[in-house]
Amino acid sequence: MRTAFTAAFLLLGAGASLSAGLGLLRLPDLFTRMHAATKSQAVGLLLVLIGVGIRFPTIEVLTSLALVALLQIITVPVAAHLVGRAAFRTGHVDRALLHVDELERALEPPGDG
Amino acid sequence: MREFTVRAGRRRAIRLPALVWLTVVWMLLWDRPTVGNLLSGLVLAVLLQLAFPLPPVGPQLRLRPLGLAAFALRAAADLLHSAGPLAWQAAGGRGRAKRNSVIAVPLRTRSDLILTVMAISLSATPGTLVLDVRHSDATLFLHVLGAADDAAVAKARRDVQALERRTVRAFGTRDDLRALAEDRS
Amino acid sequence: MTVVLDAVTAMLFLAAACTLVRIVRGPSMLDRAMALDVLLAVIMAGLGASAVAGGDTWVLPTLLALSLVAFVGSVAVARFLTHHVPRPDEPEQGADA
Secondary structure: OHHHHHHHHHHHHHHHHHHHHHHHHHOOOHHHHHHHHHHHHHHHHHHHHHHHHHHOOOHHHHHHHHHHHHHHHHHHHHHHHHHHHHHHHOOOOOHHHEEEEHHHHHHOOOOOO | OHHHEEEOOOOOEEEHHHHHHHHHHHHHHOOOOOHHHHHHHHHHHHHHHHHOOOOOOOOOOOOOHHHHHHHHHHHHHHHHHHHHHHHHHHHHHOOOOOOEEEEEEEOOOOOHHHHHHHHHHHOOOOOEEEEEEEOOOOEEEEEEOOOOOHHHHHHHHHHHHHHHHHHHHHHOOHHHHHHHHHHHO | OHHHHHHHHHHHHHHHHHHHHHHHHOOOHHHHHHHHHHHHHHHHHHHHHHHHHHOOOOOHHHHHHHHHHOOHHHHHHHHHHHOOOOOOOOOOOOOOO
């Protein structure tokens, strides 16, 4: 039973990681790629960590895994935000792919960031 | 939260929440909670706070169990959900790429901590990406995947404001709740 | 379980291959930074899977160390590029602090 759960979580996690990889490869511009990368990347790793936790349910392992998961949850959005900010400000936006752009206007006066 | 702070000089202070947090991380790092880890963690947390003073963040966080439960459930669901549509899009079901939008969402609360929690959970929400934050009037700038018309843009804005409501109900102080209520009336 | 682990390994290898292609192709430095981030996450997932496969948890400290430094790379690149001069073909990109 536990083995089955471990297997399921590992498979789901690997699947999410794979979708991150495929998204990175196939999506048309930097921002859509970032959507795929940041979300699936974190989900994939968290699912694998849950699988590992089910396989080794001891306090030493679980505390380490909890810390790894916590650091992922905190750092992945930070990295994604900084990359997105840098990308927008250095002109990596493909305007043809945008319907509305409310940040362009906001950046015109000297930014406060 | 002021009463949980021990001041030591003009800039230096030891804050109890930070003390607890640092000690917990220290004990997690050492694999197993023992008395030795607890004590060394506490000593280290005090030394760290004295060595690297941070500007005060003020009493901005309050944990509300019911709101917190609702917030956590929704966040977990979003996190799992967010991998789905993208996987499909990446696997080639996409056809022509849909157009996206960059929108500005003004928040009703001004708390830094609410803003931080929201930015983190937004990056777990399907289809949104935080591009920039304007601190002066607490405005988030988001890249919204697949928002190709005005209706989709309006829906994205409503979703973010719903997230703000959930976040404030989970973590907000009384002032935050009031700011939220005033705006809706 | 062996079949599952084989499948997991294959999927993770495929994911890593995709990110490597993106790292080579670019086109921008930010694409590469982000792809490196994903590659690192895939490697961490692989380490986790290898712990299950080997029945041994000696890789966990490695996982912990990686999670601590994982995001430094792309943050450094992003900071560097934000303070960098805009490309000549993109003259006006707003003043930056």
